[in-house]
Amino acid sequence: MKVLTHWRGLPPDARGATVALGNMDGVHLGHRAVLTAAHRARPDLPLAALTFEPHPREHFRPEDPPFRLTLLPAKARALGELGAKLVYALPFDDALAHMSAEAFFQQVLVEGLGARHLACGPDFAFGHRRGGSQDFLRQAAEAAGIGLSVVPPLLDAEGAISSTRIRRELQGGYVERAAAMLGRPYTVTGPVEHGDARGRTIGFPTANVPLGRHLEPARGVYAVQVTLADGRVVPGVANIGRRPTLGGDPISRIEAHLFDFAEDLYGQEVEVALEGFIREERRFPDFAALRTQIMADAQTARGMLGV
Structure with missing residues (x-):
């Protein structure tokens, strides 16, 4: 091609x-x-x-x-x-x-x-x-x-399939509805960038992928499948948003924690497929509460992905 x-x-x-x-x-x-x-x-x-x-x-x-x-x-x-x-x-x-x-x-x-x-x-x-x-x-x-x-x-059943409808469903967190119109899960592709490594300190290192010119889906936590540059597909859990508990970021990004994975991905192009919406982004009273919720989100994502 x-x-x-x-x-x-x-x-x-x-x-x-x-x-x-x-x-x-x-x-x-x-x-x-x-x-x-x-x-x-x-x-x-x-x-x-x-x-x-x-x-x-x-x-x-x-x-x-x-x-x-x-x-x-x-x-x-x-x-x-x-x-x-x-x-x-x-x-x-x-x-x-x-x-x-x-x-x-x-x-x-x-x-x-x-x-x-x-x-x-x-x-x-x-x-x-x-x-x-x-x-x-x-x-x-x-x-x-x-x-x-x-x-x-x-x-x-809802009318004509269109890019506009797909955007609306993604912004509402309805990734399954978007996937039905796309014929595949919605994905964001981008390079893994360096973050502040805070996730690593609590046992949840993340691959940080900028949204760039992509549409921003609903802010929150998702079950994901991440395709690596070499073609391997690794399940995980990801947050899309601005990290309000950690002081907030000026732009949204994807922070994906890959299950049972410890390799260096910095600079690699990866594809993050949104498989299911878990919850909306919210601010937690402290870092410990955030860690507890991330653990629960990871278990929910594993269940959704069957891993």
Whole structure:
């Protein structure tokens, strides 16, 4: 699977694909349906996904709190696991934001990517001020001799599956509901950073992972599965928040205690999967009370994970 961050001058093996279109934040079941439609329409062609980096909302509203479900490396891996051979992660800058729908279709999709078939969800639009409506895309694709599949929204009992709904469930602590829409547990990927090592002094050393541009889920304690750089998966318990008992931090982070594990992980990239919400973050009267609660949380997490 190749990740390409431009559309000009692509080699022949990076052109002529069937292309799924969309921001695809989270690569949830609805996005999977678009990829499936692109492949089914032209199984003879390589499957590609076109997305934007950064997310257009990050470009237009940089003051917004972080909201991403997946950053590019994790998004590309998820797309690759669904069969994508090519991921076009086009840089969303002022030039692309002001490109007309006509120019985007002709210069990017036709001339740049040489797309042979396109697939998208019902809400996909592109070009300056989202001028590339579904009607425009149908007409332009037909005129260019390019196939088009418009995939209806994927529904569950609560309505259409969307990245917005998944964010809302995560912010409420409902990780199982989010996982049902994602088709997998929600994960945060990042480097293990040095902390103040207070957890080590009470027998609960933690791997500290910054949230960065990821959405902040509900603050509190979770049962987790942590995938290490070498592929091993280690169960554990993690806190997401600002450590109010220890004086508070200016930003939230993940502090994951890995069960029966004593290796040095500093600097390694790890993936923390939220498997279940245990309790909300709260302040304890002293360090001893916090330690007692952490012990109870660890036992709860072991039970949830079956370890």
